[in-house]
Amino acid sequence: MSGFSSSSVGRKVIMSLSGLFLITFLLVHLGVNLTLFGGPELFNSASHFMATNLVIQVMQYVLAAGFILHIIMGINLELKNRAARPVKYVKNNPAANSGWASRNMIYTGLLILLFIILHLKDFFVEIKFGEVTSDYDLVTQLFKNPIYVIIYVFAFILLGIHLSHGFQSAFTSIGARKPKYYSCVKNLGIAYSYLIALGFSIIAIYFYFA
């Protein structure tokens, strides 16, 4: 496998698989967040379950590994790609042949990373190591901060853009792309991107005004 992970295609497969894993995680996360609408009791018990269930506890480390792998590999590939064209074009017109999202994965990705750090500090660290009595209160309180909500919504729009390319790209990278169902995968990816971007954002905006 060492040849695999050092080859360009192998690394893309790793990006793809870690990405798909994160895509799945996002759904679970959104599901938990949606319980906010069910009131403090429901959310707190969901949150408690996530914090104590053995499987989830194990998955936490897998998830962390997935994130780290995705980030490190992404940065590594970006550096290699930059090195592959030492002299840039004087005039370039990439918009003529490719979408903005696909060309700027590194930027959307890095901004999302910054948000994740902020997010971990505000929620994960607080809940895990702080003295939080009600997770529900912690979350809804934070959503009362307009600056935080703006950052939050902005981050999820970026994530949506990131996913709009990442979702279908992940399938291509593992070879799951055939004319018959490609448009289906692509549309599903776009729908998923909207779901994530809107789903998370709406929760934040709702609780800001609530």
Next chain:
Amino acid sequence: MTLNSKVPEGPIKDKWISYKDKINLVNPANKRNIDIIVIGTGLAGGSAAATLAELGYNVKAFAYQDSPRRAHSIAAQGGINAAKNYMGDGDSVYRLFYDTVKGGDYRSREANVYRLAEVSGNIIDQCVAQGVPFARDYGGLLDNRSFGGVLVSRTFYAKGQTGQQLLLGAYSAMNRQIGRGKITMYNRHEMLDLVKVDGKARGIIARNLITGEIERHSAHAVVIASGGYGNVYYLSTNAMGSNATAAWKVHKKGAYFANPCFTQIHPTCIPRSGDYQSKLTLMSESLRNDGRIWVPKNMEDAVAIREGRLKPTEISEENRDYYLERRYPAFGNLVPRDVASRAAKERCDAGHGVNKTGEAVYLDFSSAIERYGKEQAKIHGIKNPSKEKITELGEAIIEEKYGNLFQMYEKIVAEDPYKTPMMIYPATHYTMGGIWVDYNLMTTVDGLYAIGEANFSDHGANRLGASALMQGLADGYFVLPYTIGDYLSNEIRTGEIPTDTPEFDAVEKEVKERLEFFINNKGTHSVDHFHKKLGKVMWEKVGMARNAKHLKEAIEEIKEIREDFWKNVKVPGKVNELNPELEKAGRVADFLELGELFAKDALERNESCGGHFREEYQTPEGEALRDDKNYAYVAAWEYTGKPSEAKLHKEELKFKDIELKTRSYK
């Protein structure tokens, strides 16, 4: 020196087989110690290099392009003939042999053509094994189509890119050998001269086109596979870099040059649009199946069209001259290439040409569109269809058949050929003439071979469609690798050939001096200026129809251009750098000599046959008049110091298996 074609004895059917049985071989251990140089990496050179390397020889292959895959074989569209009889329509080795000899107007060597037909089937097997994606039918079997001049379907094809796919096949075989170190590939290298030692071809002087460095390469045999000399006309369907330098240089070193005047002018090319034109693009011959060729009957209409005052669609039926249908009612628009080309020239010379330059005729699909449209309406049960509906249905059929060609035409000319007739004009396409070779494909220089379009051997005075690819691959895959062994079996004790010898010194000095001359000449005109002038003379006086007066004039004019060239050519830059102008200068210098021999050969051949039409030798109806009594020979020219003083050697052509007949298309 008398010409010996070395054709083996025996019945034509057994010649090649029994010859191969008795030929001398080189044992595998010895092959490792033998070097072979191959110049050019098209179908012939590429397939030869790969096969020779597989056999165990050390091959050094040279291409002026940046990759073997870019040789101009890649541009062949239609297909490749093979006597497989997959269609069960009566094809056989004999029939392919017969069609090729007849198509060549009885000016090719029977034994070579028979061998070509014999190995044609193996080519298809080999290519399929290599992964060439030939077209297939729904049952998974190979598909065939038919081509001009024959009565069977024997043409294998890969869309309109058969040459590309076959070349990529040969290229892949080469790559395997390059990877194994059996072929050393010299990309962006140009052979500038041949080195002979004791009368044998022993190496070449080549220029590294990137650094400008002059290199010496030695070998036990040298193979010329550098293609044809169509660019002597400046404008042709050849690639910009296609040149005759390798062929011409070996001619000057003792290889006889055969039948230079046998050149194929292809009737359906996109016409010239202006003086800036650098190259002509071929439109497949298949278009003549459905297109009708015409020019305006009245001179006033032709003038009005040239001046843009009139559109072709505005000319009524009775004012159109469908000259091929008028002159050749039996074959109509489907006469062979040489006949169609001459007829177009005749009309344009008479002032009926249609584009701005006056050198174009119409290829009109409107009646085919109407015919197909009505047919489709019937098939779909549409009663009293409107004119628009018929056109719509008809255009759909035409698109299905020729869509890619129509699109290509539209990209170049910016006119919609569905709505207005295409404009076409003949253009130089292929040269049947070339370096003289014997049955072994060896030239008159020991150890020097010529294969593919570079030699003269198989197509006589006219080549049939889809036969060039066949010959290139036959020579490279199945003929040369055997016959070269016969010569090399005497070289196993020679050992490596040193390059630090007086012979190499002398040739290298000559090459360097010539390059320095160009750079230091600091003349007044660019290389292209002279090349265009040469092309104009060749096209006007040594083109589709020739006569003694014009040929004599051409010889004088070419001489003058050549003198002017050596006095006034201007080549910028330096010798020791990448210098495209310098490359062109050397090539044009050689064309300026070859062109003269070409005209001399045409003047000497007092008959009309195939691509060579002498106006003095025609029937009262204007058809070609062949003279088998006096001219059934190969004209092999020996260089004696000047093209004008070249010495003629005749190889008599004997037809034992085919009866000599006149071609008629009335």
Next chain:
Amino acid sequence: MNLTLLIWRQKDARDKGKMVKYQVSGISEHMSFLEMLDVLNEDLVNKNEEPVAFDHDCREGICGMCSLQINGEAHGPDRRITTCQLHMRTFKDGDTIYIEPFRSKAFPVIKDLIVDRTSFERIQQAGGFISVNTSGNTQDANGILIGKEEADMAMDSATCIGCGACVATCKNSSAMLFVSAKVSQYALLPQGRIEAKDRVKNMIHQMDLEGFGNCTNTGACEVECPKGISLENIARLNREFLKASVK
């Protein structure tokens, strides 16, 4: 028409190079792009200046020799054509046109607009073939049945002309479209299946050694490819590579 050209001039591989401005006039809209450059070069030769070096050969869109990044696009703004098939009617009188070489670490500039694409050669040499010797004794061509659909798909992949537009246009200078076209052609044919595993691994290994970037599926290559080679080929390459790696 009259045009302003901004052309990359670079004496040799070591030179730093820069954009130089030229004016051309009297350009016909019927000229091809390369004929327009011919006019410029003729003019430069007459003025005793060094002409612009550019690669070209067949001038009918099949040899793959011509390149050029024109106004920031490989083979210029038109689609499904090479530079030699691009005609001046695509431009307007008074336009400024940027002409640069294909850029990639694996395609170093040799001179002006000419780049060295031998990295493609080495990838092909690593496995772009079927190991069958020329013997004339292979099985009869009709002995292998190949479905029309597979044959047509293999042909579509095989139409790649190796020009390098995919690399030039890819923001990562990735050669995946080129490599995948060859891998696909053989992967789709029964003759090519036998060596499929080694082929894909060897070709990708060589591709990586040459310094090309990684594919991020932007799809720019298939848009600019003069032969319309599709991204399906890249997916197939990935599939082939995965299959070869797990076994």
